[in-house]
Structures are given as structure tokens and as C-alpha cells.
Amino acid sequence: MAEELMLEIVTPEELAFSGKVEEVTVPGSEGEFGVLIGHVPLLSAVKYGELNYTQNNKKTYFAIGTGYAEVTDVKVTLLVESAVEADEIDAEEAKREKDEAEAELSKIGKDDPDFQKVSDALTRAEVKLKVAEKL
Amino acid sequence: MAESLRDIKRQTQAVEKTKQITRAMNMVAASKLKTAQTRMENFRPYAKKIMEVLNSLARRVNTESNPLLTVREAKKVRVILMTSDRGLCGGFNTNTIKAVEGFIKYRTGQGQEVSLITVGKKGRDYFRKKATIIDQRVDVLNNFDISLAQAIGEEVIPSFIDEEYDELYIAYNEFKNVSQQRPVITRLLPVGSVEQEKEEAEVYGDYVYEPSEEELLAQIIPMYLRVLIYRGLLETSAGEHGARMAAMDNATNNCEEMIETLTLKYNKARQAAITAELMDIVGGTEALAKG
Numbered sequence: 001m002a003e004e005l006m007l008e009i010v011t012p013e014e015l016a017f018s019g020k021v022e023e024v025t026v027p028g029s030e031g032e033f034g035v036l037i038g039h040v041p042l043l044s045a046v047k048y049g050e051l052n053y054t055q056n057n058k059k060t061y062f063a064i065g066t067g068y069a070e071v072t073d074v075k076v077t078l079l080v081e082s083a084v085e086a087d088e089i090d091a092e093e094a095k096r097e098k099d100e101a102e103a104e105l106s107k108i109g110k111d112d113p114d115f116q117k118v119s120d121a122l123t124r125a126e127v128k129l130k131v132a133e134k135l
Numbered sequence: 136m137a138e139s140l141r142d143i144k145r146q147t148q149a150v151e152k153t154k155q156i157t158r159a160m161n162m163v164a165a166s167k168l169k170t171a172q173t174r175m176e177n178f179r180p181y182a183k184k185i186m187e188v189l190n191s192l193a194r195r196v197n198t199e200s201n202p203l204l205t206v207r208e209a210k211k212v213r214v215i216l217m218t219s220d221r222g223l224c225g226g227f228n229t230n231t232i233k234a235v236e237g238f239i240k241y242r243t244g245q246g247q248e249v250s251l252i253t254v255g256k257k258g259r260d261y262f263r264k265k266a267t268i269i270d271q272r273v274d275v276l277n278n279f280d281i282s283l284a285q286a287i288g289e290e291v292i293p294s295f296i297d298e299e300y301d302e303l304y305i306a307y308n309e310f311k312n313v314s315q316q317r318p319v320i321t322r323l324l325p326v327g328s329v330e331q332e333k334e335e336a337e338v339y340g341d342y343v344y345e346p347s348e349e350e351l352l353a354q355i356i357p358m359y360l361r362v363l364i365y366r367g368l369l370e371t372s373a374g375e376h377g378a379r380m381a382a383m384d385n386a387t388n389n390c391e392e393m394i395e396t397l398t399l400k401y402n403k404a405r406q407a408a409i410t411a412e413l414m415d416i417v418g419g420t421e422a423l424a425k426g
Contacts (some may be wrong), residue, residue, distance in 0.1 A: 010184060012281045012365060014177045030345050043188065044345040045354055068188060068355070079184050081281060 005037045006075040007053055009062065009083045016062070016083040021053040024076050026069050035076050040070040046080060048123050050131050061086040063131040065124070084128070090133040098125035140404050147397040154390035158192035160223070161383035168313070168376035175369045188227040189359050190258040192352045195324075200349050202296050203356045206325050210404045211248045213269065214238065214320070215287065217367050218258035219375040220274055222255050225385075227308060227316060227378035228257040234318035239266060242331070250300065252291070276372050284365035288357055295324050307367040314381045316374040323363055326356055330349070 004020040024035045027049025043108055046069050051062045067080030101122035139375045193204070216235050218228045235258075239249045250267040253259040270290065275283055291303055303324035308316040344351055 010181045012178050012181050012362075013174070015180065028345060042342055042343045042345060043192075043351065044350055067358070068351075070184075070188065077184065079181060079188070 003037050004073075005035065007075070007078075009051075009064070009078045009080065011065075011080055011083050013082075016085075017053075019055065021055045022057075023054040025050075025052050026076070026078070027051060027064070028069065035071055038073050039071050040077075041073070042069070043069070044069050046078065048120075048127050050127060050134075051078070051083075052134075059133045061131050063089060063124075068122055076080045084131075086131045086135050089128050089132040091129065094125050094128035094132060098122065098129060140401065140408065141182070143397060143401045143404060146204045146399065147394060150390050150393050150397065155389055157383045157386040157390060161387060163381055164376045164380040164383060165341040168373060168380055171369065171373035171376055171389045175373055178365065180367060182366060185355070185362050187354075189355050192348060192355060194349050196352050201353055201356065203292070203324060204326050207298070209247055209302045211250070212242050212304065213250050213252065213291070215252045215254065215291070215295075215303070215305045215323075215364070215373040216258040216262070216369070217305070218255035220256045221277055221373065222257065222373075223291060223382060224375055224379035225382035227375055228255075228261075229307055231308050231318045233256060233263050235262075236265075238304075238306070238320055252287070254287070254368070259328065276368070276375070279368060279372075281361065281365050284361045284368060287364050288361045291324070292357060292360065305363065305367050307371045308378075310370045310374040310377060313377040316378060323360055326359065341417055381393070412419075 004022060005024065006019075006109070007021045007024055008018045009016040022036075024042070026033055026035065027047055029045035029047045033044070046067050047066055048062065051061075051064045052059050054060075057132045062085055063082050064078065064083045065081035067078060070079070101118055104118045105122060107116075108118065165283050214235060216231065216289050218231055222228070235251075244355050248267075250269045251258075251262055252269050253262065253271045253273075255276055259273060262268060272283075272287075282410060294300065295303060302322060304318045306318065309319045310316055349361045
């Protein structure tokens with residue numbers, strides 16, 4: 001490929017990734033979308049989910065938090081609250097977090113003020129687990 | 136004479152020990168400062184990007200569509216005050232506290248009610264009896280991440296929408312460099328009209344927004360608040376360590392000076408004692424020779 005897409009993943013703690021890639025798949029709030037070079041400029045909300053990019057025909061997976069994706073024809077910038085690469089995820093810990101959140105969720109009702117928080121935690125753990133299994 | 140010699144020696148040793156402690160504290164603060172500064176630097180690109188996106192969105196959307204942008208008459212004002220948990224850092228906390236005290240006085244004079252949310256022990260301790268403290272968080276600055284800012288954000292946003300208060304400010308020490316921190320008080324809510332860098336806005340002109348601009352804005356404002364709160368926390372943490380480093384450096388220097396003075400005093404006293412003894416002996420032999 002002659003031209004490549006620039007990808008940057010920015011979190012409050014660090015610049016998690018910066019480099020040229022061939023393709024990116026982003027978990028947008030309205031559905032997952034793929035980006036190739038020459039994409040229409042787009043600003044989209046991003047939800048907890050799995051992000052992957054292809055570099056030298058190899059896919060790399062990230063579990064990312066909520067935030068935004070800004071897409072221009074040559075560059076994708078992700079502003080997310082967290083980003084963990086698949087090989088850095090502790091699958092056992094994610095499993096434990098998931099179990100804990102599930103147990104908590106079964107105890108409290110939908111009207112509980114913490115419901116949203118706990119179900120978010122569950123989503124996060126599930127995403128982590130899913131991404132970890134991609135390895 | 137002999138006892139005073141011992142006193143001086145004891146004093147010197149005590150100061151020597153103090154010096155060891157202040158020097159150690161200085162070094163600890165220096166290494167913590169470095170960590171805090173790195174975090175601040177890593178955070179900057181994220182903060183900058185969020186502001187850019189918010190700016191471009193805010194300009195395109197009707198501000199009445201979002202309650203967090205709505206300006207109401209300010210009757211009740213809330214301030215998030217950030218100070219350190221521990222002392223021994225010079226005028227670091229005093230400066231912020233003074234600034235906030237002045238702010239409260241001014242606002243109260245205008246017939247507004249001021250309440251506080253404190254982060255860090257020092258601010259809470261000072262204002263405990265002097266002002267209304269709605270909520271306090273202590274011992275959090277030692278080890279925090281963005282979730283702390285998120286928790287604070289989740290607390291202040293609903294109460295703003297419910298009109299529990301009309302304006303929200305944040306007060307902290309801005310970290311300039313190790314020896315310089317400046318207290319700042321800035322408004323967080325309602326989010327002010329952010330009009331700058333007009334040309335850059337045009338670049339964003341043709342974007343496709345997903346979901347709609349209004350919905351995006353509704354999501355990005357809380358994020359923006361979180362960013363500002365988090366920045367305040369980072370600045371406070373860096374400032375605290377910087378101020379402590381400077382204060383401890385000063386203290387170490389003072390100790391050295393004191394040790395020097397004490398050593399000089401000790402030597403003088405010792406010399407005086409020797410002279411007195413010699414005089415005794417000489418006086419004694421002379422008396423013998425005469426007899």
C-alpha cells in the first residue's frame with residue numbers, strides 16, 4: 001500500500017499508540033465501523049469495546065473505554081478514557097471483575113442508583129475478557 | 136564552662152539530625168514531583184484535543200439545548216477547593232486558602248451563598264468552621280487517576296442541573312515551576328462560551344457527526360469537566376511536591392547555617408576553657424615560685 005493511515009490512541013494517562021496502520025476498526029456508539037485511508041471526516045462517540053488495527057497484515061487488539069474518534073482522510077485520533085492492549089490484559093483478573101459485577105448486579109434492582117455504575121463495570125470486564133481471548 | 140560545651144554539642148547534633156530529615160524529604164519530594172510532572176505532560180495532548188472538539192461543537196450547537204451551558208442568575212455558588220493532605224510545603228496551601236477566603240468574602244458581600252467541596256485535608260481543616268462544606272475528600276491525592284475526577288464530576292453535574300447551585304468554580308494552585316505556584320479560581324459551570332481560534336473551526340466544518348451534534352455535546356461536556364478537574368488534581372499534586380521540595384531545600388540550608396554558627400560557638404567556648412585552665416596553671420606556678 002502506497003499511503004498509510006495514521007492512528008493515534010490518546011488516553012489521560014499516556015499516548016497508548018501512535019503509528020501507521022492499514023486499517024482500523026472502531027467500536028462507535030452507533031455501531032462498529034472500519035476506517036481505511038481516504039475516509040470521510042467523521043466525529044463519533046466511542047463506547048467500551050474492542051478496537052483493532054492492521055499493521056503489516058497483522059491484527060492488534062485493544063480494549064478501550066468511552067470517548068471519541070476523530071477521523072480525517074489520513075488520520076484517526078481516538079480520545080478514550082482507557083486503552084489496554086490485548087497482551088497486557090490479565091484474563092484472570094478480568095474474569096474475577098466480571099464475576100463480581102455479575103454478583104453485584106443480581107443483588108440490586110434496576111432503580112438502584114448504582115445500577116448504571118455496576119453494569120458499566122460489567123461491560124468493561126466483558127470487553128477485556130473478550131479482547132484477551134483474541135490472543 | 137564544661138557544661139555549656141556539652142550543651143552546644145548536643146544542640147549541634149540535634150540540628151544535624153533535623154538536616155538529615157529535611158534533606159531526605161527534599162529528595163522524596165523531588166522524585167514524586169518528577170512522576171507528577173510526567174503525568175501532567177502525558178495528559179496534555181488529551182486535554183488539548185478535548186478542548187478542540189468541544190470548541191468546534193459548541194460553536195455549531197444552540198447553547199440552550201444543553202442545561203450545562205445555561206447561564207442562570209448566580210445566587211448560590213459552589214467552589215471545589217484543592218489543597219494538599221499534608222503540610223511542610225511552605226505557603227502552598229495558605230496561598231490557595233487566602234484566595235478562596237477572599238473569593239467567599241466578595242461573593243457573600245454580593246448577597247450570594249457560597250459552599251465548598253474540598254479535596255485535601257488542609258483546606259477542609261481551615262474552612263471547617265468558617266464555611267459550608269458540602270463534601271470532602273481527604274487522603275486521595277497520594278494515589279489517584281482519572282476516576283477520582285470522574286467521581287467528582289458525577290457529583291457536581293446532577294446538582295447543577297437540579298439547580299442546587301448556579302455556578303461552579305474550581306480553586307487550586309497552578310504549577311508554574313518548583314518555586315512558583317499561583318492560586319487560580321476558574322469557572323467550570325456553566326461552561327462558558329469558548330470562542331477562539333476561529334480559523335481552526337473551519338477545518339472541522341465538513342465533519343459527519345455520529346450521533347447528532349447535540350448528543351455528542353451532551354456527552355463531551357462531562358468529559359470536558361472531568362478533564363478540567365483532573366488537571367486541577369494534577370497541578371495540585373505537582374505543586375505540592377514542588378513546594379515541599381523548595382521548602383525542604385530551604386530548611387536544609389538553614390540547618391547548615393545553624394550548624395556552622397554552633398560549631399563556631401563551640402570552638403570559641405572550648406578555646407576559652409583552655410585559656411582559663413592555662414591561666415590557672417600559670418598563676419599557680421607563679422605563686423609557688425614567689426614563695
